[in-house]
Amino acid sequence: MMAHSSAQGGALSIRHAGKVYNPDGENTVALEDVSFETKAGEFCVVVGPSGCGKTTLLNTIAGFDQLTSGEIYLDGELLTSPGKSLHPGADRMVVFQQGALFPWKTVLWNVTCGPIQQGKIDRSGAEKQARELLSRVGLKGIEDQYPGNLSGGMKRRAEIVRALMNDPRVLLLDEPFRALDALTKSVVQEYLLELYDLTPKTIFFITHDVEEAVFLADKIVVMTTRPGKVLKIVNVDIERPRNYRILTSERFLKVENEVRAAIHDEARKAFEAGERELA
Amino acid sequence: MAQLVVAVSKAEIAIGAKVSRTVRVRRMLRSSRPYLMLLGVVVFFASWYLFVDVFKVWRFKELPGLVPSIKEWVNPNPVYGVSLFTAEYYGHIWASVYRVMSAFILATVLGISVGILMGWSRIFYGLTFPILEILRPIPILAWIPLAILLLPGRELPIIGLTFLAAFFVTILNTLLGVKSIDEVFFRAARSLGFSEKAILFHVVVPGAMPYIFVGLQIAMGACWFSLVASEIVSGQAGLGYKVWETYYYVQFETMVIVMSTLGLLGYLSSALVRMLGNRLMRWRARILAGA
Numbered sequence: 001m002m003a004h005s006s007a008q009g010g011a012l013s014i015r016h017a018g019k020v021y022n023p024d025g026e027n028t029v030a031l032e033d034v035s036f037e038t039k040a041g042e043f044c045v046v047v048g049p050s051g052c053g054k055t056t057l058l059n060t061i062a063g064f065d066q067l068t069s070g071e072i073y074l075d076g077e078l079l080t081s082p083g084k085s086l087h088p089g090a091d092r093m094v095v096f097q098q099g100a101l102f103p104w105k106t107v108l109w110n111v112t113c114g115p116i117q118q119g120k121i122d123r124s125g126a127e128k129q130a131r132e133l134l135s136r137v138g139l140k141g142i143e144d145q146y147p148g149n150l151s152g153g154m155k156r157r158a159e160i161v162r163a164l165m166n167d168p169r170v171l172l173l174d175e176p177f178r179a180l181d182a183l184t185k186s187v188v189q190e191y192l193l194e195l196y197d198l199t200p201k202t203i204f205f206i207t208h209d210v211e212e213a214v215f216l217a218d219k220i221v222v223m224t225t226r227p228g229k230v231l232k233i234v235n236v237d238i239e240r241p242r243n244y245r246i247l248t249s250e251r252f253l254k255v256e257n258e259v260r261a262a263i264h265d266e267a268r269k270a271f272e273a274g275e276r277e278l279a
Numbered sequence: 280m281a282q283l284v285v286a287v288s289k290a291e292i293a294i295g296a297k298v299s300r301t302v303r304v305r306r307m308l309r310s311s312r313p314y315l316m317l318l319g320v321v322v323f324f325a326s327w328y329l330f331v332d333v334f335k336v337w338r339f340k341e342l343p344g345l346v347p348s349i350k351e352w353v354n355p356n357p358v359y360g361v362s363l364f365t366a367e368y369y370g371h372i373w374a375s376v377y378r379v380m381s382a383f384i385l386a387t388v389l390g391i392s393v394g395i396l397m398g399w400s401r402i403f404y405g406l407t408f409p410i411l412e413i414l415r416p417i418p419i420l421a422w423i424p425l426a427i428l429l430l431p432g433r434e435l436p437i438i439g440l441t442f443l444a445a446f447f448v449t450i451l452n453t454l455l456g457v458k459s460i461d462e463v464f465f466r467a468a469r470s471l472g473f474s475e476k477a478i479l480f481h482v483v484v485p486g487a488m489p490y491i492f493v494g495l496q497i498a499m500g501a502c503w504f505s506l507v508a509s510e511i512v513s514g515q516a517g518l519g520y521k522v523w524e525t526y527y528y529v530q531f532e533t534m535v536i537v538m539s540t541l542g543l544l545g546y547l548s549s550a551l552v553r554m555l556g557n558r559l560m561r562w563r564a565r566i567l568a569g570a
Contacts, residue, residue: 062466062470063469064466087469088466088469088470089469089470089472090470090471090472092470093470093471094466094467094470096463096466096467098461098463099463100461100463100464100466100467102464102467102481102482102485102486103562103563104485104486104488104560104562105481105485105562113471113473113481114471114472117471117472117473117474117477118471118472146561146562147562148562148563148564162471166471166472
């Protein structure tokens with residue numbers, strides 16, 4: 001699918017990661033001793049209630065934030081440890097929760113800008129590749145539109161294509177489908193799986209939607225409410241390619257129930273903690 | 280599922296389609312707006328005519344009438360020497376337009392540069408912000424003596440004052456524009472491997488553009504305002520100067536001609552800025568349409 005050779009690797013190793021925010025003398029522990037591994041090419045989904053530090057973890061991998069304890073490695077290379085972080089870069093592409101296509105640029109510009117800015121490929125080569133990828137996710141013919149003209153589902157697809165154009169070692173997705181309606185969401189999820197099946201990249205996907213997690217993941221990391229810790233790691237042993245039909249299969253429901261049972265208590269704790277804070 | 284997906288995509292693309300110009304015009308003619316506008320204009324001129332020309336109501340009888348003013352404007356041999364057919368008329372127009380244009384262009388270039396620097400660099404922001412906030416509220420009329428002291432000749436003080444009014448507005452709006460850009464776009468740009476220069480030209484400048492153009496609209500208004508003020512004080516030509524002179528020599532019809540010309544030029548220049556803005560920000564067309 002990609003014209004240039006795919007970067008190898010993408011094995012993430014998160015070791016005793018901790019993050020304490022201390023903005024006004026009061027410590028808030030966002031992450032506490034989080035450890036897990038993600039194999040190269042694995043689809044890893046982190047699930048947890050709101051405020052469990054999922055996004056913090058993603059931001060430290062991306063290079064937008066630093067840990068206050070522990071380390072994170074990517075293919076054995078230190079990404080971040082206290083006081084140290086590698087600059088954000090195209091090897092760890094992020095797809096943001098609120099969407100970050102540049103609204104003042106056309107879809108084609110947005111999608112091709114990564115490799116062009118990095119000087120990896122010339123414009124015509126990038127555009128050819130982009131058109132091909134866009135048409136794969138049902139976005140043929142919208143190359144010259146501005147993002148403002150697209151629906152939410154189209155924007156998310158275009159943004160995933162933009163990320164993939166950089167051939168990252170790991171793709172970081174921060175609740176990318178949160179704002180989509182249920183029907184659009186399932187369509188975009190299938191497109192994501194299709195792209196993943198074509199070039200299995202390491203994917204680090206954050207969500208609080210259990211069904212989505214089970215549908216997409218090889219491995220689900222369930223996190224506790226604040227302070228964020230790893231509560232459970234569930235391997236999803238459902239063969240690929242997957243489509244919406246598996247949503248009702250027995251195996252799917254079994255895994256979903258397992259994850260949901262684990263997360264439910266945490267969600268309740270988070271909810272009650274929120275009520276206490278308000279009271 | 281596949282068919283469903285195709286259907287969804289096609290509908291989505293249709294949403295993005297643009298409404299053609301003829302359809303827009305037809306739609307507008309069916310609404311009440313153009314007729315209300317026309318009515319407003321007619322009522323305005325009819326009142327002028329009735330109050331001044333016909334009934335000479337109270338103080339209104341001191342004013343120039345609608346009909347004599349228009350007659351003077353289109354007269355090849357105007358009583359007071361200024362009409363559509365005299366060189367003097369265009370001389371004043373050109374003097375003013377030249378001053379506004381040079382001041383506005385200078386203010387745009389410098390104002391946007393300074394505003395972006397302030398939004399971009401914490402150091403520059405710290406150094407300049409307090410000064411800007413103290414200088415900005417000083418009314419342009421209070422700058423007149425200083426401008427005359429500082430700038431040689433009679434032309435430069437006028438251009439300088441006109442510039443100053445637009446300069447501050449442009450800086451402030453550009454700064455607001457840069458600050459308004461969502462952090463997520465900077466993060467995305469860094470992830471995508473943009474250089475600092477690429478971030479400046481592909482994120483900061485276009486991201487600040489909507490605010491910049493709001494600023495330029497206001498700046499254009501400020502230019503005409505301070506132009507007239509400074510021409511009255513220090514000018515030898517120009518529309519502002521002429522307004523005051525005609526008042527002085529009791530040439531009220533000409534005064535009305537010059538005032539109307541200022542109005543038209545002000546409107547025209549704002550429209551030009553707006554058109555340029557719409558051209559440069561086609562990506563906002565749908566956002567502004569409320570979709």
